[in-house]
Amino acid sequence: MNIDLQTYAIYLLVMAGVTLFLRAVPFILLRKKLKSVFWSSFLAYVPYTVLSAMTVPAIFFATDSRITGISALASAVIASLLGGGLVTVAVVSCLTVLGVDGLLLIL
């Protein structure tokens, strides 16, 4: 281990503390129902825009080569369009990377 236990503990405390603060404070303080159609629509779009911004282009760089990253995204989208759930789609994208990596090794 390249850091001592005390340094680790402070890092952990900072990380966990900031994360809990971000989740708990708005959850506890903002309780009134939003009347505004605009703001409730905005909040309804948030999970999808966050997740898609996190996925593309990051997935292209999640593996050793761009080819496997691109095939992982393509296979995940296809599996999801065909009705695959969370686990199915995740497994399909992992297997695609394995398969394409295997093919690249052979070629």
Place this chain on the structure above:
Amino acid sequence: MKFSDGVKDGLPIGLGYFAVSFSFGIAGSAKLLSWPLVTLISMTNLTSAGQFAGLQIMTDAAGTFIEMALATFFINLRYSLMAISLSQKVSPDFGTTKRLLLATGITDEIFAVAMSKKSVTPIYFLGLMTLPYIGWSSGTAVGAICGEILPAIVTNALGVALYGMFVAIVVPQMKVHKPTIFAVTIAVALSCAFKFVPALSCVSVGFAIIICALVASLAAAALFPMKPENDEGATK
């Protein structure tokens, strides 16, 4: 909505988390942290991208506590937006103490599932977060313990598991609610701009995600507001 309903809905998330946190465990052991220390990070944070970034900063000789606080803040700021959304959805018996104790369960996937329900009770939410929490913690432990013995080709493939889950949440919504396609297109275009346009690539990843999500969601809300009776575009 009973505890058991939540557990049932949380099962696929828990399984997915096991696979994803397995790769976090591998990353942690590669950074020479012992497996209990890697697992403790997962048990106290329950975040994906935030933890990976935190691990990087923690084990980087040049990392500082301030950098850790800022990176965690920006990468995880989206949870505040989710907490506000979820706050609109939960039942009236969701008191302050329950909110404080269950706030840790606000993750991308648990949040997305909770938002697809008509109303969310504390006991249902506790059930919903139980298996994901166990899956995330145990997956990290198993990954950190046996990660070293897996060949690189396998650990490489596990790196896309998290993104596969994200796709599985976004695509079905795009299928049933066309304006979401517009929102997602803007978010992806901006996100690519932050990565590939040299002048923008100095913006940190966490901050870039927030800007993408804010701009795309604001534009979609302005152009395609959702009708109140179908306020989440939910299918169930």
